[in-house]
Amino acid sequence: MRAHIARTVAVLIPIALFTVGCGSEKAGGAGSTTPKDRAREVAAAWDGSRAAEVWRAGYYPLADVIQLPEHAFRNDGDKSAYAAENYVLDAELPPVSPKKGKVEWESGSSLSLPLMDARKAYDSVARGGNDGPHLTVTAVKLGKTTLVTSRGPATVPAWLFTLDGYDTPLKRVALEPSVLPGSPIEPLENTTDDLMELQQLVAVGRDGRTVTVLAGHGACDDGAGVRVRETAGSVVLSASILGATDGDCTAQLLFQKVTVKLKRELGDRVLLDAFTGAPVAQRRIPT
Incomplete structure (x- = not known):
């Protein structure tokens, strides 16, 4: 091959x-x-x-569980901030969310799994902490996204982080993969x-x-x-x-x-x- x-x-x-x-x-x-x-x-x-x-x-994702906003990035500073995982949270994280989220495959099958809360999702994205360029989160809400999985394309819950200067959010899939x-x-x-x-x-x-x-x-x-x-x-x-x-x-x-x-x-x-x-x-x- x-x-x-x-x-x-x-x-x-x-x-x-x-x-x-x-x-x-x-x-x-x-x-x-x-x-x-x-x-x-x-x-x-x-x-x-x-x-x-x-x-x-x-449920095993076969793509990155962090999805960038459209037209990312505006400049090298934003690109560096993403690579360094440097963020500033200028928004309230939702304190309560559903306990379960559902994976829905195009085949019609589905699977319910524990839903990652907003704090854990944000912390998994914003793991940096240096004094360099940063991205600013201005709003957070629960939504959905699609990605390729081990059972084909699926729609899954995702936390949507609005970033200052971008028209569409950064998305973080709100489900952990099944145990391998x-x-x-x-x-x-x-x-x-x-x-x-x-x-x-x-x-x-x-x-x-x-x-x-x-x-x-x-x-x-x-x-x-x-x-x-x-x-x-x-x-x-x-x-x-x-x-x-x-x-x-x-x-x-x-x-x-x-x-x-x-x-x-x-x-x-x-x-x-x-x-x-x-x-x-x-x-x-x-x-």
Whole structure:
């Protein structure tokens, strides 16, 4: 499967625990394996498993749960404030809200989950605290938004934060994801150039035919690549480093957005990381 790679990324994190381009070793875990064999093993472990049943019954966002206002951002200061999560609250947070919120899928199915209160939602967005540029919240109310989930597009409750200078609000989905099922296969132990852990799921296209992830690579290679293995029940992504060479290299981790195209829409198939053997991580890394 050809990966369409966006090479204009991004995020440079100078950490000393990541070194590439200095030779490779076979991946460990429950025995050594090639990347192709590993993807096959992960798919076989998940397809038809109890973990896959739990996944298909739950609510798992496949897009960022924080959605920007239209035409964001007005200037570099606002962009920096968002990246630093710097906000000033110039509004009252609603003190009471419903205890439950409902996920409503386009298929007609629904699921009721505990609703995140306004304070928790605001705190999850405004985690900064430095003296740099900030965004000012002037009003807060409960509303709805749509996003792609593990069961397709859905309408969900969201807290709407009006920002000074913007005509539409910043939206924060007001539901936590369902608890992830335990993986039926163990993660590998050792990273290699041929098989890396994916850093983060960025987004799934609304039509379900494209998947964008953050993949790591070093400073002395040609970037990150992602291979795809599709089955009836799962999509396994295998991240690797392209064009790595032997020799000394600075210990840096670069994050690169990689978009892959699927043969058919993702649907309710489980999106898996070949290295970890688990669903692709949802944690947020600034992109």
